[in-house]
Amino acid sequence: MNVQRSTLIFAWMLLLPAVLYVIVIVAYPLLDTFILSFTDASLKKTTNWIGWVNYEKIFNTTFAEVIIRTFVWTFFSVAIKMIIGVFGACMLNAAVPGRALFRVLTMPPWIVPMAIGIFMWGWMYNGQFGMISGVLQNWGIIDGPIAFLAHGSTAFWATIITDVWIGVPMVTLYMLAAMQAVPQDLYEAAWTDGAGRFYRFRRITLPLLIPSMITMSMLSLISTFNSFDIIWILTQGGPNGETTTMIIDTYRTAIGSKKYGEGAARAVLICIFLSIFCVAYFRVTSRLSAGESNR
Amino acid sequence: MSTQPAMINRYRWYEVISIYAGIFLFLTFILAPFVEGFLVSLKPLGLLFSSPYKFWPENGSFAAYRTMWVSVPGFARYIFNSFFISIIVTGIVLILVIPASYAFARFQFRGSGLLLGAFLAVNMFSGAVLLIPLFRLMRSFGVLNTYFAMMVPGVAFLIPTAIWLLRTYMMRIPRELDEAAFVDGASHFYTLRRVILPIAMPGITVVAITTFIGSYAQQFIFALTFNSKTEYMPLPVGLFAYFGRQEVIWNELMAASFVGITPAIIVIFFLQRYLVSGLTAGAVKQ
Numbered sequence: 001m002n003v004q005r006s007t008l009i010f011a012w013m014l015l016l017p018a019v020l021y022v023i024v025i026v027a028y029p030l031l032d033t034f035i036l037s038f039t040d041a042s043l044k045k046t047t048n049w050i051g052w053v054n055y056e057k058i059f060n061t062t063f064a065e066v067i068i069r070t071f072v073w074t075f076f077s078v079a080i081k082m083i084i085g086v087f088g089a090c091m092l093n094a095a096v097p098g099r100a101l102f103r104v105l106t107m108p109p110w111i112v113p114m115a116i117g118i119f120m121w122g123w124m125y126n127g128q129f130g131m132i133s134g135v136l137q138n139w140g141i142i143d144g145p146i147a148f149l150a151h152g153s154t155a156f157w158a159t160i161i162t163d164v165w166i167g168v169p170m171v172t173l174y175m176l177a178a179m180q181a182v183p184q185d186l187y188e189a190a191w192t193d194g195a196g197r198f199y200r201f202r203r204i205t206l207p208l209l210i211p212s213m214i215t216m217s218m219l220s221l222i223s224t225f226n227s228f229d230i231i232w233i234l235t236q237g238g239p240n241g242e243t244t245t246m247i248i249d250t251y252r253t254a255i256g257s258k259k260y261g262e263g264a265a266r267a268v269l270i271c272i273f274l275s276i277f278c279v280a281y282f283r284v285t286s287r288l289s290a291g292e293s294n295r
Numbered sequence: 296m297s298t299q300p301a302m303i304n305r306y307r308w309y310e311v312i313s314i315y316a317g318i319f320l321f322l323t324f325i326l327a328p329f330v331e332g333f334l335v336s337l338k339p340l341g342l343l344f345s346s347p348y349k350f351w352p353e354n355g356s357f358a359a360y361r362t363m364w365v366s367v368p369g370f371a372r373y374i375f376n377s378f379f380i381s382i383i384v385t386g387i388v389l390i391l392v393i394p395a396s397y398a399f400a401r402f403q404f405r406g407s408g409l410l411l412g413a414f415l416a417v418n419m420f421s422g423a424v425l426l427i428p429l430f431r432l433m434r435s436f437g438v439l440n441t442y443f444a445m446m447v448p449g450v451a452f453l454i455p456t457a458i459w460l461l462r463t464y465m466m467r468i469p470r471e472l473d474e475a476a477f478v479d480g481a482s483h484f485y486t487l488r489r490v491i492l493p494i495a496m497p498g499i500t501v502v503a504i505t506t507f508i509g510s511y512a513q514q515f516i517f518a519l520t521f522n523s524k525t526e527y528m529p530l531p532v533g534l535f536a537y538f539g540r541q542e543v544i545w546n547e548l549m550a551a552s553f554v555g556i557t558p559a560i561i562v563i564f565f566l567q568r569y570l571v572s573g574l575t576a577g578a579v580k581q
Contacts, residue, residue, distance in 0.1 A: 010483045011402035014394035015410070018454060021391055025451035026417050029428035036427060084324070091317040096306070102318055106325055107563050112556040113377075113512050115531030119538055119552055120328035123335060123545055131331045134348020168325065197310070226421035229515045233535060247423045254427045255520055267424050278419045282412070 030271070036264035043258045054265035062241075063249065063266070070245040073156070074224045077163045081224075082217050084164065085171025086209075090201075092172065093179045103176070110169035118233045121162045125149050125234070152242030155235050159243050162230050167223070171216055178212035179205060211288040218281040222274065246270050336360070336549035343545055360554070363547040369525055370551060373533035377555070380445055380518075380529055381510040387450045388457050388506045393499065396461035397487055401473065411458075418455045422448055422516050433521050444521035445514065445529065453509050457502050464498030465491065504566055508559065530555045 037054055041047045092103055109117055124131045127147025136142045148154040182205060190200050228247045231237060237244035237252060244252075246266065254263025306314070335343060337355035364370055399411055422429070425448075433444045468491060476486040492499075514529040522528065528536070534551055537543070 007402060007483065008404055011398045011404055011407075014398035014487075018391040018395040018414075018458070019410070022414065022417060022451055022454060025429070025432075025448055026420065026425065029425040029432060030420070032428035032431070033425060084321070087317070088321045091314060091321055094306070094314045096311060096314055096318075102322065104563060105322055108329060108556075108560065109325060111508055111512060111563055112559045113514065113531050115515050115535060116552045116555055117328060119534065119548060120332040122538070123549070124328060124331055129344055129348065129545075131327070131348070131350070135350070138348060165324065165328070222419050223421075226423060228421065228423040233538070247421070251423060251426065255430070260427050260431075263427050267427065270424050271420070274419050274424070278416060 033264045033267050033271070036260055037268045039261045039264075041260040041264070047261075050261070054262050057262060058265055058269070066241075066244055066246055066249050067269075069242075070225070070247075073160060073243075073245055074221060077160045077167070077224045077227075078217055078220045080160065080164045081167040081171050081220055082213065084168050085216075086175050086213065088168065088172040089175035089179055092176055103173075106169050106172055108169075109166050114166060114229050115233060117166060118162060118230055121158075121165070122149070122234055125158050149235055150239060152239055155239060155243050159231050159234055162234065163224060163227055166230065167220060171220065174216050175209065175212060178209055182208050214288065215281075215285055218277065218284060222277050222281070225270075225274065225277065246273075332549045332552060336546050336553055338546055340544065340546055357550075359546040359550040363551045363554075366544060366547055367533070367537055367551055369528075369533065372526060373528055373530040374555065376442075376527060376533075377511060377514060377529040377531075378558075380442060380449075380514060381507050383442075384446050384449050384453065384510040385503055385507045387446070388453050389499065389503060391450070392454060392457040392461055392502065393492070393495075394487070396458050396465055397491060399458065399462045400465035400468075401470075411462075414455050414458055416455075417452065422452060426516070426520060429517075430520060440522050440524045440527070442527055445518045445527070448517050448521075449510055449513070452513075453506050456509070457506055460505065461495070461498055461502050464501070465495055468494050504562065508562060511559065 038049060038051060039047050040050050040053075088106065092099055092106065123129075125133075125148035127133050127145040127150065130148075132148065133142070133145050137145065146154065148158045186204050187200055190204060195203070226247060227245070228251065231243050231245060231248050232251070235243045237248040247270065250263050250266040250270065253259050253266060334350065334352050334355070336359050337357065338352040339354065339356070339358070342349065342353065367373075395414075399407065429448050430439075433439050433447070436443075436447075438444045438447070472490055472494070473486055476490045477483075481489070515531050515535075518529050518532040519535070522532075525533070525536075534548065534555070537551075538548060
């Protein structure tokens with residue numbers, strides 16, 4: 001009994017520093033956001049409790065539009081990431097000479113400082129001198145220069161492509177690891193029965209990959225929903241707010257205009273969406289792992 | 296028996312060609328910005344702004360790599376700041392995470408699963424969501440516009456992944472080792488320090504590398520918001536200020552970017568095996 005107790009105390013002693021740190025830097029700010037969202041906090045000295053006013057304001061502005069845009073942006077980004085990532089994993093999984101090198105070459109967008117990768121995209125999207133506009137013109141696909149970040153519709157897709165670029169390495173390496181975890185004897189059995197490569201892929205690889213694909217797309221959904229750096233560096237939410245997502249709008253309201261209360265209300269909405277994703281993620285993954293152990 | 300996998304993996308010539316074509320397409324997307332960025336850094340400014348667009352630099356030179364030190368004042372300082380912040384952040388993360396991971400790996404107590412879940416849930420929130428209260432918090436600590444303002448919040452968001460990785464590693468260390476030490480009369484603390492830590496060193500190294508890289512890669516939003524002093528800026532924010540100017544000297548910006556990503560590239564080439572195992576650990580078998 002005594003041993004048990006001393007063990008318990010020891011375990012908590014080990015955990016305490018990390019727990020306290022996360023409480024002060026994450027849990028308390030989370031609570032503070034919630035409280036601030038009901039006040040008119042700003043740079044002024046006094047702060048008043050104003051109830052639901054900030055939330056009412058949100059829905060009287062164009063914020064509904066921002067929410068929809070955020071979801072569309074996130075959806076396309078995650079979908080394209082998954083398609084390119086699974087494609088890349090299939091290619092890198094093939095037993096051809098040089099594949100170890102190709103795997104290393106997949107990593108840079110993930111590992112280098114995010115902002116620096118984004119600077120490079122900023123140049124590529126430049127209408128007058130950038131590579132994309134330049135190459136497309138040289139090939140005669142477009143007539144004149146296109147400044148991709150200067151028009152709403154192209155800027156929207158340009159920011160998605162950059163986000164995809166940063167997310168693809170993670171998806172690729174994760175899916176590659178999942179593919180390599182598929183038992184080799186399944187392939188051998190199918191091969192002995194005369195199943196072709198494509199058939200084996202469709203009937204063995206794909207079904208076994210679906211749990212990993214679901215897990216990865218949900219993780220990707222959460223990080224994409226939180227994406228800030230890419231849009232802020234490339235367009236700062238412009239032109240005409242056409243790349244303004246919820247995070248960008250929150251940042252602009254809170255840090256740009258110093259309206260902490262209104263910004264906090266927006267942040268609370270984001271947290272609600274994130275918690276829904278989070279619960280869905282835990283449910284899906286626990287169901288997937290339960291299904292795994294039943295097999 | 297042993298020839299079977301080899302037979303299975305034998306490709307016909309057109310399959311090999313289409314695989315290489317697929318890999319080429321994929322890597323073009325991944326590497327295009329780096330190739331373009333590097334070529335831009337070699338082009339003289341005049342060529343850069345000439346049309347029609349030319350992909351290859353004619354009379355390219357490394358001049359921008361020399362001139363940037365003059366035109367980006369404080370460039371060396373930005374690089375130092377980036378390293379300094381990442382090293383301290385990694386140190387704090389390790390101090391917090393090593394004991395916590397050991398506790399999660401070894402001791403089952405009421406609520407331990409829930410607590411681990413709570414730690415992992417931190418990953419769901421980006422710093423951007425908590426920026427307002429963090430700003431107020433940093434202001435009340437009186438650390439705005441110091442290195443601390445950039446380090447302290449960053450640590451919290453690196454803790455969850457680090458705990459997850461190190462816990463997974465420590466769970467693979469045989470429990471008998473702890474028990475043997477315990478039977479010999481060693482205290483819990485002694486066991487952790489003298490038995491577990493030395494064995495867990497490779498795992499700790501992986502966690503240190505991934506934390507360092509994570510911290511180096513993600514220095515943006517906190518540094519942008521909580522610090523306005525040029526002398527404390529890490530590289531991404533320092534270059535962003537430069538990027539935001541009216542006339543961007545693109546070849547120098549790209550040269551500076553390449554110098555800035557060198558440490559990451561070195562890590563990729565020398566430590567990529569650890570990196571992949573670290574970053575995808577626990578991912579497949581959850």
